[in-house]
Amino acid sequence: MSKSSPALECRLEAAKAVVHDAARMAMAMRPPPGGPQAQLKSAQDWLTETDGAVETFIASRMQAMFPDDGFQGEEGGMTRTGSLRWVVDPIDGTSNYARGRSRWCVSLGLLDGDEPIGGVIEAPALGEVYTALRGVGAFLNGKPIHASPIADPTRAMIEMGWSGRVPKPVFMEKMDAIMELGAMPRSGGCGALALADVASGRLDGYVEIVINLWDVAAALPLLAEAGACVSPFLRDGGLTGGATILAANPHIAPTLSRAVGIALT
Structure with missing residues (x-):
C-alpha cells in the first residue's frame, strides 16, 4: 500500500478503539499494589491472567473487522497470516502491572509485509495514548510528538x-x-x-x-x-x-x- 490510504487510516482508528477497550479491561483486572500476582514464565518474566484475556479480546475484535489481516500475539504466537499483520503485546511491562504499578501499556502494531506502518500504545494508568501511521505523523493524546534535540x-x-x-x-x-x-x-x-x-x-x-x-x-x-x-x-x-x-x-x-x-x- 502507499504511504497512507483510507484503508490504513480506517485500520488505525479501529485499532485505537479496540486498544482503548482492552486497556479498560486491563485496568479493571489490575492487581492492587503489593507483591506480584502472576506466574513466572522465566526469571523476572511474569504472566498474568490479564495477558491472555486482553490478547484474546484484541485478536477476536481485529479478526471480526479485518478477517484478511494476519495476527501475532505474545502469548498465542502467529494465529493468522496476511500481507497486513497486527502484532500485539497485551500487557507490556507485566512486572509493573503485576505489582499494581502504573508503567505498563497495551501495544498493537501493524506491519505491511516486513515494514512497520502503524501503531497504537495506550498506557491507561498514565492517561496516555500514542499513535502513529506511516506518512501521517506520531502523536501523544492527539498532539504531534518529536524526538529530543539534546546532543550533549x-x-x-x-x-x-x-x-x-x-x-x-x-x-x-x-x-x-x-x-x-x-x-x-x-x-x-x-x-x-x-x-x-x-x-x-x-x-x-x-x-x-x-x-x-x-x-x-x-x-x-x-x-x-x-x-x-x-x-x-x-x-x-x-x-x-x-x-x-x-x-x-x-x-x-x-x-x-x-x-x-x-x-x-
Whole structure:
C-alpha cells in the first residue's frame, strides 16, 4: 500500500478503539499494589491472567473487522497470516502491572509485509495514548510528538532495558558505557513505553540487547514518524526472535551507537 490510504487510516482508528477497550479491561483486572500476582514464565518474566484475556479480546475484535489481516500475539504466537499483520503485546511491562504499578501499556502494531506502518500504545494508568501511521505523523493524546534535540551526552537521559537472556557482564558493559558518556541512566521495565518516550523526547535514547517484535512493533512507526534513529532491529532478526535495539534522537544517536557498540545501519 502507499504511504497512507483510507484503508490504513480506517485500520488505525479501529485499532485505537479496540486498544482503548482492552486497556479498560486491563485496568479493571489490575492487581492492587503489593507483591506480584502472576506466574513466572522465566526469571523476572511474569504472566498474568490479564495477558491472555486482553490478547484474546484484541485478536477476536481485529479478526471480526479485518478477517484478511494476519495476527501475532505474545502469548498465542502467529494465529493468522496476511500481507497486513497486527502484532500485539497485551500487557507490556507485566512486572509493573503485576505489582499494581502504573508503567505498563497495551501495544498493537501493524506491519505491511516486513515494514512497520502503524501503531497504537495506550498506557491507561498514565492517561496516555500514542499513535502513529506511516506518512501521517506520531502523536501523544492527539498532539504531534518529536524526538529530543539534546546532543550533549552530559544532558542526556538514556534508558536500558534488562532481560534475563542477557549475560550480566554484557548488560553491565553497555550500562557502564552509557554512564561513561555522562548520561543519566534509567530503567523503567516497559520497553514499548521507553521507545515511545524516545519518540516524544522524554528520553534521548533506549537500548535493549534482547527484545521481541511484540514489544516494539507499535513503537517502530512512532520512532520513524517522530524523527528518531533506530538500529535495524527487523533486519537483525527481530521478525523471528529476540534481537537488539537502539533508538535515539538523531543528535545523540551516533555518539550513543559508538559507545554501546550497536550499529545504526
